[in-house]
Amino acid sequence: MFDLLIIGAGPGGIALAHHLNQAGKKVAIVENDKWGGTCPNYGCDPTKMMMAVVEAKKHAEWLQGQGIVGEPSVKWEEMRARKLNLTDPYEKEMLKGLEKAGVTTIYGTASFNRNGDVVINEKTYQAKQYVIATGSRPKNLAIKGSEFLKTSNDFLALPHLPSHMTFLGMGPVSLELAQLAHAAGTEVTIISRHEAKIGHFDQEIGDVFIASLKSEGIEFIENVSINQVVQKDEGYQITDSKGFELETGLVVLGIGRGANLKDLALENVEVAVNAHGIEVDEFLRTTHPKIYALGDVLSKTEGHLTPVSSFESAYLARLLTGKEEKAITYPVIPSLIFGPTKLAQVGRVSGEDIKVKMLDLTSWYTYKRINAPFAKIKIAVNDRNELVGASTVSPLADEVINLLTVMIQQKISQAQAERMILGYPTVASDLEYYY
Numbered sequence: 251m252f253d254l255l256i257i258g259a260g261p262g263g264i265a266l267a268h269h270l271n272q273a274g275k276k277v278a279i280v281e282n283d284k285w286g287g288t289c290p291n292y293g294c295d296p297t298k299m300m301m302a303v304v305e306a307k308k309h310a311e312w313l314q315g316q317g318i319v320g321e322p323s324v325k326w327e328e329m330r331a332r333k334l335n336l337t338d339p340y341e342k343e344m345l346k347g348l349e350k351a352g353v354t355t356i357y358g359t360a361s362f363n364r365n366g367d368v369v370i371n372e373k374t375y376q377a378k379q380y381v382i383a384t385g386s387r388p389k390n391l392a393i394k395g396s397e398f399l400k401t402s403n404d405f406l407a408l409p410h411l412p413s414h415m416t417f418l419g420m421g422p423v424s425l426e427l428a429q430l431a432h433a434a435g436t437e438v439t440i441i442s443r444h445e446a447k448i449g450h451f452d453q454e455i456g457d458v459f460i461a462s463l464k465s466e467g468i469e470f471i472e473n474v475s476i477n478q479v480v481q482k483d484e485g486y487q488i489t490d491s492k493g494f495e496l497e498t499g500l501v502v503l504g505i506g507r508g509a510n511l512k513d514l515a516l517e518n519v520e521v522a523v524n525a526h527g528i529e530v531d532e533f534l535r536t537t538h539p540k541i542y543a544l545g546d547v548l549s550k551t552e553g554h555l556t557p558v559s560s561f562e563s564a565y566l567a568r569l570l571t572g573k574e575e576k577a578i579t580y581p582v583i584p585s586l587i588f589g590p591t592k593l594a595q596v597g598r599v600s601g602e603d604i605k606v607k608m609l610d611l612t613s614w615y616t617y618k619r620i621n622a623p624f625a626k627i628k629i630a631v632n633d634r635n636e637l638v639g640a641s642t643v644s645p646l647a648d649e650v651i652n653l654l655t656v657m658i659q660q661k662i663s664q665a666q667a668e669r670m671i672l673g674y675p676t677v678a679s680d681l682e683y684y685y
């Protein structure tokens with residue numbers, strides 16, 4: 251009998267396995283695909299490894315005629331080979347790490363039986379407690395020809411790109427993958443079923459991000475709901491019910507992800523789920539007394555992101571080893587969309603009780619240095635002049651948003667920011683001038 255059996259070896263499940271193993275618990279972890287889960291195999295890591303190439307190209311282009319001679323170009327096949335060499339070994343390293351630490355690893359699909367035990371490859375396993383960390387999978391569209399639609403996993407596995415590609419949806423998956431394809435020479439169209447608006451991001455700042463992609467030549471089509479995909483000689487024809495038609499080499503889905511529940515047989519253990527995933531209370535407990543859940547598989551508003559899964563696994567490790575008694579409370583969580591120009595947001599940037607200002611940063615030294623064409627920030631402070639939120643778009647938005655996240659979390663006011671000395675010239679040395 252194990253102390254704990256974890257289903258799903260993504261960032262959430264693996265971190266929890268290590269935490270509890272180090273605490274002396276007898277831990278088993280089950281995986282039915284790649285050890286490490288979505289982030290290192292199909293998500294964050296491979297996409298950002300490729301994005302580094304696209305960023306390098308753009309940074310060189312921005313300095314063309316100012317010292318840079320010649321225009322670099324991106325080759326999909328080489329960029330993909332780099333990803334294969336650098337991120338594909340993660341899977342084996344993750345498995346080795348678990349085995350070396352003494353965690354029992356089981357390869358197979360886990361499901362619960364009516365006794366509340368877990369069955370894997372027809373063998374039954376028992377544990378004192380179970381954690382479901384099965385993550386999510388891409389949603390498909392229920393339309394005619396949906397079998398021709400590709401997922402983000404399929405996109406990353408393409409040996410070559412067609413001359414034109416279409417991305418459905420306007421979330422981070424479409425907006426990031428579209429940039430990879432476009433930089434490698436493919437014409438790209440992004441189709442939104444509504445007006446172009448990026449999820450929860452501030453509309454004004456989001457519009458600047460969209461403008462940056464449009465300036466590259468990425469096409470945006472709004473208010474179109476595709477209802478049919480038909481195979482053609484050299485690709486596909488997609489249509490809607492109002493007469494829209496587009497011929498394209500490939501159609502990639504970026505319309506969100508749904509919780510991975512299908513193999514778990516949760517009906518046998520009466521774990522409550524809704525349309526967005528598993529329901530848990532503020533201690534990450536499901537409706538079954540021995541079963542907890544964490545990560546992307548949860549129905550939650552905090553964001554389905556790697557650091558959120560990791561945060562939940564650290565909390566659960568403390569809870570299950572008696573080091574934590576309180577309910578989980580999340581800190582402010584930044585969200586990002588990557589590219590040579592990045593979009594990032596944290597906290598609140600609208601509301602009656604806060605002061606909000608917009609700064610155009612393109613003339614600031616930090617951005618002039620790299621000749622960035624798009625750089626803006628919206629900053630919100632409360633009546634004590636403490637930062638409560640920010641939304642920003644620039645090539646350095648990833649670094650800026652993390653610094654601002656720390657400042658919001660620590661409730662740092664302008665007076666306190668002025669008393670710090672930070673390296674110059676960097677994004678950090680701009681911080682005190684944002685207030």
Ligand SMILES: Cc1cc2nc3c(=O)[nH]c(=O)nc-3n(C[C@H](O)[C@H](O)[C@H](O)COP(=O)(O)OP(=O)(O)OC[C@H]3O[C@@H](n4cnc5c(N)ncnc54)[C@H](O)[C@@H]3O)c2cc1C
Nearest residue numbers: 258260261262282287288289293294360385545546555556
């Ligand atoms: C293209 C893309 C880019 C992304 N980029 C970023 C980014 O830049 N930053 C960021 O923070 N997040 C990003 N994400 C999101 C991030 O990958 C996820 O939030 C993160 O992987 C969630 O971790 P998890 O452990 O909850 O689940 P997962 O990583 O999904 O792991 C769950 C694991 O459980 C396994 N599993 C499922 N069912 C069973 C079963 N019945 N039995 C056994 N095993 C099972 C699955 O095979 C999987 O390996 C991206 C996602 C995608 C798709």
Ligand SMILES: NC(=O)c1ccc[n+]([C@@H]2O[C@H](COP(=O)([O-])OP(=O)(O)OC[C@H]3O[C@@H](n4cnc5c(N)ncnc54)[C@H](O)[C@@H]3O)[C@@H](O)[C@H]2O)c1
Nearest residue numbers: 418419420421422423424443504505506507554586587588
């Ligand atoms: N940089 C990052 O942090 C990053 C990068 C990639 C993915 N992710 C994570 O991966 C997950 C999936 O991302 P995503 O972009 O696929 O999903 P998303 O939910 O963020 O965005 C989905 C988009 O598709 C649209 N949409 C939904 N249903 C549709 C339909 N039936 N027809 C047409 N359009 C539809 C939505 O309006 C939205 O614009 C998210 O949790 C995201 O946080 C994060």
